[in-house]
Amino acid sequence: MSLERNMRCVYARAYVRILGANRELSWVFFDTFLPLLGVAAFVYIYKATTQDPEVLNTLLTRVILGGSMAAFWMNVLWGMGANFYYEKENGNLELFLMAPTSRMALLLGMAIGGLFNTTFRAISTVLLGSVIFGVSFALTSPLQLLAVFFLTLLALYGLGILFASLFLMYGREAWHISNLLQEPIFLLSGFYFPVRFLGFYVVTIASFIPLTLGLDAMNQILGGRYALEWGLLPVGTEIGILAILSILFVLMAKYALAYMEERGRREGSLVLKFQ
Amino acid sequence: MGYAIETRDLTRVFRSSAEVVALDRATIQVREGELFGVLGPNGAGKTTLIKILCTLLLPTSGKAFVGGWDVEGEPQKIREVINMVSGGEVSGYGLLTVRENLWLFSQLYGIPGGEARDRIGDLLKVVGLEARADTKVNRISSGERQKMNLCRGLVTDPKILFLDEPTLGLDVNASRAIRCYVKSWLAERPGRTILLTTHYMHEAEELCDRVAIIDRGKVLACDTPSALKRRVEGEASFRLEVALTDLGLEEMGQLPGVRWFFREDKPERGVTEMRFILEDEAVIPSIITRLVEKKVRVLHLSKTEPTLEDTFVKIVGKTI
DSSP states (O other): OOHHHHHHHHHHHHHHHHHHHTTSTHHHHHHHHHHHHHHHHHHHHHHHHOOOHHHHHHHHHHHHHHHHHHHHHHIIIIIIITHHHHHHHHTOHHHHHHSSSOHHHHHHHHHHHHHHHHHHHHHHHHHHHHHHTTOOOOOSOHHHHHHHHHHHHHHHHHHHHHHHHHHHHHTTHHHHHHHHHHHHHHHHTTSSSOGGGGOHHHHHHHTTSHHHHHHHHHHHHHSOHHHHHTOSSOHHHHHHHHHHHHHHHHHHHHHHHHHHHHHHHHHTTTTOOOO | OOOSEEEEEEEEEEESSSEEEEEEEEEEEEOTTOEEEEEOOTTSSHHHHHHHHTTSSOOSEEEEEETTEETTTOHHHHHHHEEEEETTOOOSOTTSBHHHHHHHHHHTTTOOHHHHHHHHHHHHHHTTOGGGTTSBGGGSOHHHHHHHHHHHHHTTOOSEEEEESTTTTOOHHHHHHHHHHHHHHHHHSTTOEEEEEESOHHHHHHHOSEEEEEETTEEEEEEOHHHHHHTTTTSEEEEEEEEOOOSOOGGGGGSTTEEEEEEEEETTTTEEEEEEEESOGGGHHHHHHHHHHTTOOEEEEEEOOOOHHHHHHHHHSSOO
16 A cells, blocks of 8 residues: 555645644633643642642642643544544545545544644643642653653554544444543543552553553653652653553554454445444 | 446345345446446435445445456455545535545545645536635535535546435536536546436436446346337327326226336325326227226326336336
8 A cells, every 4th residue: 555645644634633623713722721620629639638748749740740641531532532433424434434545544644633732732731730730840851751751642542543443333332432431541540649549450450551651650750759659660661561552552453443444344334324 | 348347146235123135136237438327216225336336335245346356355456446426425524625625535545735736626617616615615505515525536536436326405507517527527538437326317318328227226127228218119108197086096007008007196286197108009098088987087198208217117116
C-alpha cells in the first residue's frame, strides 16, 4: 500500500479534524475552564485535610497531572474509540472503508487531529491549575518527562485504535462501553491520588492501562520527595513497560482492525446502520 | 471475455431474528465502457449488490469480480479503481465547506494536492456548484449535497463507478443535471464503466446501455432497454381507467385474448387503473362489456406504446 497515499490520508484527516473543531470556538471555553472545576474539588479536599505543605504539593501535582491527562483519556474514548461508530452513523464509514487507504492511517490522522485540541486542554489545565492553586513542580528530568509523556500517548492512542475496532463491531453498545470505561479508569489509574494506595493486585491489573504507569512516572518526575516515596516502580522501569505497552497496543490495534473489518464484511455490520 | 463487473450465482443472506435473502443467485456481466442499470423495487437487492461489489460486504455464496479481481480475496485492488455515490447520502462533515470535504476524500486516494484542487474546481464548475464551493455543507440544500456527492465519486476518476439511486429524492432539475453529467462523463472517458441502480424507469431507459431487472434478489431479465421493450411489442397494450371500485376484477385477466392484466387503485385520483396486454385489439369490446355488466363506470381508455415500465410490470408482476 502506498506510503505516500497513507501519509496524505493522515494529513488530511488530521487537518480537517483541527479545522472542523476550530470552526466552533466555544470548545476553548469548555476545554479550559470546565476541567478546572473537576480538579478544584480534589484540590480543596486535599487542602482541607493535609497539613504538611510538601505532602500537599505532591498531592496537588498529582491532581493537576490527572486533570490534564484526563483530557487525553476522554479523547481516546470518545474521539478515537467511538470514531468509527460516529462515522458509520454519519454515512462516512462506508466511504472510508471503500477507499484504498490504510485504516490505521485514517485513525492516526484522527488521533493527531484530536491531540491538537486535547493538548491545548491539557496544557491549559496544567498552567491555570498550577497558577490558581499555587502548585510548584519539582522537575527532576525533562528528558524522562518527555519520554514518559510520548510513550503514554502512543500506548494510549494504540489502545484507542483497538477500541475503535471493537466499537465498530458493537455499534450502539459503544456508548455503554465508553461510559463503562470512563469513571472506573479515573479511579483505577489514580488520576487524583497516588495509585499505590489501591493495593498490589489492583495496581498490577491497572498497570495495563497506560495512564496508570504514565501518571505515576510523571508524578515521580514532577512531584518531589513524597511522589518518589509513593511511586509504584522506578521511573526507568515504568518507561520500559510503557514502551512495551505501546508496541503491544499498536500491533494489537492493527490486527484487531483487520479482523473486525473482515468480520464486519462477513456479518454485514459495516453497512447496516442503527445497530 | 473479461468483464468490468461479473457476478456468478451471487447470494447474500442476512441473519438476524429472521433470515432475509437479499440476493439470490444473481448473475450479471457488465462490459467495460458500459453504463449498466439495475432496476428493481425497494428491497429488490440492488444496494446489497452494490455493497458487495464495493467490497463492503461479503457474499454468502457465489462469486463477484470487479475489474477482474475477486471481491473476497482481492478487495484492496478493487478499491484502487472504484468509487460509489449513493442517493440521499449524508456523508461528509457539516462544519467543513464543500471544497474541504471533497479535498478530504480525494486524499484518501492519494491524489496530489494541486491535482486534487484542479479536479475539484473543474467538477464543481461542471455540476454548477462553483458558487457554493466555500459554503459549509450544513448550509447547502439536498440537491446541492447530492451534486457534491457526485463530485466526490468522480474526483478520484474511478475506472468503475457505482451509482446507487443517485437521484433519489431530488427535484426534476437536479435529477436532470445529474443524469446529464453522468452521461457526458462516460462519453468523455471511454473504457470507464458505470453500474447504476435505480427504481426510476425513465432514468434506466434514458441512461443505460443494458438493464438487469431484479426483484427479491433474483435477476429476472437482462438486456438493452429496447430489447426489453420488444418483449411487449406486437402486443396491444392498453390503459383503462374506471371509477374507483372495490370490486374484485381479477376475472378480467381470465378473459379470452388477455395475455396480461394488472390493476392498481389510485384513491387520491378516485380511479382504478387497469393495464392490459392483449393478443388483439378486438378483445377490447369484451372487456368493456364485462365491466359494464359489473356496473363499473369506464372513464378513460388509451392505447399505449410499450415502455420499460410495461416490460418491468410484465416480468415482475407489479409496478415499482
